[in-house]
Amino acid sequence: YNYDEDDEFATVEDDTDYRGGRILWPYPLKQNNTGRARDSDPYRDIEEMVRGAVSERQRRFLHLSPRSKNMVVDTMMQFVSQHPQNNAKDPLDFLRDTYPLPKGYSSPLDEYDYVIVGGGTAGSVLAARLTEDKPKAMVLVIEAGRPESLLSDVPALLSVVQLDDFVWPYTMEHQPGICLASKDQRCFWPRGKALGGTSVINYMLYTRGRPQDWDRIAADGNYGWNYDEVLKYYIKSEKSEIKKYKNLPYRGRDGELTVENISFKTGLVEAFLAAGRENGHPTVDYNAPDQVGFGYVQATQIKGHRMSAAKAFLHPHKRRRNLHILTDARATKVIIDPQSKRAYAVEYVKDGVKRIVRCRREIILSAGPIASPQLLMLSGIGPAEHLKSLGIPVLVNLQVGRVLYDHIAFPGVIFKLNTTNASLLEPKVATFSNLIQWLQFGEGLLTTAGGIEGIGYLKTSVSQDPENVPDIELISMAGSLNIDSGGALRESWRLSKPIFDSIYGSLYGKDTWSAVIMLTHPKSKGYLELRDSNPFSHPKLYGNYLTEPQDMATMLEAIKHVIRLGQSSAFAKYDPKLFLGEYPACKNFVPGSDLYWECAIRSMVITLHHQIATCRMGPLSDPYAVVDPELRVYGVDGLRVVDSSVIPRPTNAHTAAPAIMIGEKGADLIKKTWFNVVS
Numbered sequence: 001y002n003y004d005e006d007d008e009f010a011t012v013e014d015d016t017d018y019r020g021g022r023i024l025w026p027y028p029l030k031q032n033n034t035g036r037a038r039d040s041d042p043y044r045d046i047e048e049m050v051r052g053a054v055s056e057r058q059r060r061f062l063h064l065s066p067r068s069k070n071m072v073v074d075t076m077m078q079f080v081s082q083h084p085q086n087n088a089k090d091p092l093d094f095l096r097d098t099y100p101l102p103k104g105y106s107s108p109l110d111e112y113d114y115v116i117v118g119g120g121t122a123g124s125v126l127a128a129r130l131t132e133d134k135p136k137a138m139v140l141v142i143e144a145g146r147p148e149s150l151l152s153d154v155p156a157l158l159s160v161v162q163l164d165d166f167v168w169p170y171t172m173e174h175q176p177g178i179c180l181a182s183k184d185q186r187c188f189w190p191r192g193k194a195l196g197g198t199s200v201i202n203y204m205l206y207t208r209g210r211p212q213d214w215d216r217i218a219a220d221g222n223y224g225w226n227y228d229e230v231l232k233y234y235i236k237s238e239k240s241e242i243k244k245y246k247n248l249p250y251r252g253r254d255g256e257l258t259v260e261n262i263s264f265k266t267g268l269v270e271a272f273l274a275a276g277r278e279n280g281h282p283t284v285d286y287n288a289p290d291q292v293g294f295g296y297v298q299a300t301q302i303k304g305h306r307m308s309a310a311k312a313f314l315h316p317h318k319r320r321r322n323l324h325i326l327t328d329a330r331a332t333k334v335i336i337d338p339q340s341k342r343a344y345a346v347e348y349v350k351d352g353v354k355r356i357v358r359c360r361r362e363i364i365l366s367a368g369p370i371a372s373p374q375l376l377m378l379s380g381i382g383p384a385e386h387l388k389s390l391g392i393p394v395l396v397n398l399q400v401g402r403v404l405y406d407h408i409a410f411p412g413v414i415f416k417l418n419t420t421n422a423s424l425l426e427p428k429v430a431t432f433s434n435l436i437q438w439l440q441f442g443e444g445l446l447t448t449a450g451g452i453e454g455i456g457y458l459k460t461s462v463s464q465d466p467e468n469v470p471d472i473e474l475i476s477m478a479g480s481l482n483i484d485s486g487g488a489l490r491e492s493w494r495l496s497k498p499i500f501d502s503i504y505g506s507l508y509g510k511d512t513w514s515a516v517i518m519l520t521h522p523k524s525k526g527y528l529e530l531r532d533s534n535p536f537s538h539p540k541l542y543g544n545y546l547t548e549p550q551d552m553a554t555m556l557e558a559i560k561h562v563i564r565l566g567q568s569s570a571f572a573k574y575d576p577k578l579f580l581g582e583y584p585a586c587k588n589f590v591p592g593s594d595l596y597w598e599c600a601i602r603s604m605v606i607t608l609h610h611q612i613a614t615c616r617m618g619p620l621s622d623p624y625a626v627v628d629p630e631l632r633v634y635g636v637d638g639l640r641v642v643d644s645s646v647i648p649r650p651t652n653a654h655t656a657a658p659a660i661m662i663g664e665k666g667a668d669l670i671k672k673t674w675f676n677v678v679s
């Protein structure tokens with residue numbers, strides 16, 4: 001399945017009017033027939049017109065700074081920051097999707113067949129599948145967030161959306177010597193709070209993991225989870241729109257989740273792939289089971305719009321009378337009969353009122369890797385000593401939350417380019433012309449997944465893995481953390497502005513290329529626990545980042561790979577210079593030395609937000625297992641966990657596609673249990 005160039009993208013090479021020969025002209029060339037002349041930009045005139053039409057008074061109303069650099073971004077920022085809190089009427093509701101109860105229902109029922117807590121990435125799939133069969137099962141979804149809006153639809157605005165009330169703003173507990181460049185030296189761990197969950201705020205990267213990842217999970221005693229068994233669920237939900245690969249046997253064509261390449265690319269991703277080939281990494285479909293290498297980003301988008309799990313799986317089924325969705329409703333506890341140990345109801349709060357809904361068959365927690373374990377513990381399922389210390393009666397003693405893996409990353413290997421117009425800098429992306437192009441055609445620079453264009457997998461020489469399983473993922477950016485000059489992108493990781501400015505300030509507005517390094521199989525292990533027995537408190541989250549020496553060794557090795565790529569002949573036309581930022585904590589180290597990089601990593605380590613294993617799946621013999629391989633919580637009847645928290649160990653995948661796969665498989669497991677049961 002080797003990738004060779006086809007006409008799927010508009011490439012720099014075939015564009016006669018690209019700027020400086022390095023960046024794609026923002027209009028895709030072959031996907032519409034507007035006949036626009038490439039040497040003129042009609043939309044720029046509109047932008048000028050709109051700018052002129054906004055009076056000083058209107059600017060003040062929109063809170064636009066008179067020195068505002070970018071009106072589109074400023075306006076969007078104002079929109080999102082004006083969201084009212086405390087359930088007040090939201091003036092922007094007209095931009096949101098809506099999910100009223102079906103006609104004839106003025107309030108939810110007292111009892112359902114299934115109650116799903118969390119209408120997130122996995123929860124959306126699960127709800128769709130459980131309501132599709134005849135006889136109809138009645139399903140209630142309780143979701144704390146609101147439906148998504150037009151803003152979350154725009155891929156390029158993802159860091160802005162991550163600053164909105166679409167997010168649970170969790171923060172890791174302080175770990176001495178780690179996250180030194182983060183505010184309060186605490187890494188930020190946002191999760192999506194919306195119908196569609198984290199798929200509404202994520203980077204849309206679609207990755208499935210290597211076959212060995214899933215085969216090893218199965219070999220640990222998780223029957224039904226080997227690669228062949230999970231592959232059929234990946235295929236089931238996918239609607240691949242990637243011309244080159246969509247007809248291959250491991251890709252899905254009939255599912256609801258559209259996966260496509262980004263509609264444009266810069267020369268930098270071509271250089272990344274070419275540099276990969278130069279260094280022995282072929283250009284491949286990185287989701288192919290039999291290939292390891294580099295490839296163009298595959299994104300959950302539909303014609304350039306975000307394809308969230310809610311949009312894929314819930315939106316088309318709004319009219320199902322057996323699917324009831326409550327948004328802005330927060331579950332606080334699962335109610336379990338202390339004698340029979342059967343889960344039979346969920347307590348939740350909506351509009352400031354505590355309510356209870358009963359459940360006939362099963363309650364399913366799909367609240368994600370932080371809230372699902374939190375809800376279990378609040379309900380009396382968790383480490384006995386911990387629950388007792390908080391005055392929570394213990395129903396089942398399980399090691400909930402005691403294992404937490406995360407995919408940490410380092411975004412600091414940056415090359416400064418001796419060019420202009422090669423990177424995707426914010427002033428170029430966030431323009432009215434691009435906005436109109438996106439609205440009209442779903443194309444152009446606003447479809448960028450945060451500037452990410454390529455992904456590469458490789459195995460470093462320090463890997464202890466006996467098989468050819470990558471220990472590193474590289475994420476090639478058409479720029480670096482500097483793309484918005486310390487704006488929303490920095491803020492989305494809560495990096496300290498003064499520290500960020502001092503490290504990267506000299507790069508603002510400049511062309512760069514970088515590859516973010518992600519550890520695919522970190523050895524360091526964190527955990528989480530309740531802060532107190534208040535369901536509205538955030539749990540205490542401990543990352544324990546880089547506590548295993550192997551993780552730092554892998555990072556250091558990976559840095560050498562990225563430097564080698566940047567210095568390959570493929571990048572030569574950009575005249576790249578390795579940028580050695582001045583990290584305040586690293587002044588005593590020789591720039592470029594291992595000690596310098598180690599210190600830089602400790603300063604600027606970020607999470608790619610793939611916390612897993614907090615409700616770990618495992619056989620009975622696994623002392624840390626919380627659910628069995630059929631996702632049933634040990635020791636309780638009628639309760640499962642179906643979300644990314646069950647993934648027992650790190651894989652070569654970002655966690656959205658696996659969460660959807662888990663939703664698919666979870667639905668089948670539940671249906672198998674209740675097959676032929678009539679409500």
Ligand SMILES: Cc1cc2nc3c(=O)[nH]c(=O)nc-3n(C[C@H](O)[C@H](O)[C@H](O)COP(=O)(O)OP(=O)(O)OC[C@H]3O[C@@H](n4cnc5c(N)ncnc54)[C@H](O)[C@@H]3O)c2cc1C
Pocket residue numbers: 117118119120121122123142143144145162189190191192193194195196197198199201202203204205206207329330331332366367368369371372375608609610611643644645653654655656657659
């Ligand atoms: C910023 C960011 C970028 C990411 N980028 C990518 C990417 O590009 N590719 C990728 O594969 N992965 C990415 N991820 C990770 C991936 O999106 C998530 O791991 C995955 O979506 C999690 O799915 P889930 O179903 O487990 O949980 P979620 O999708 O988080 O769903 C949990 C749902 O439960 C709801 N909920 C929580 N508590 C309660 C409660 N008490 N009552 C009611 N509802 C509740 C939440 O509001 C949420 O809707 C990213 C994550 C983040 C945060």
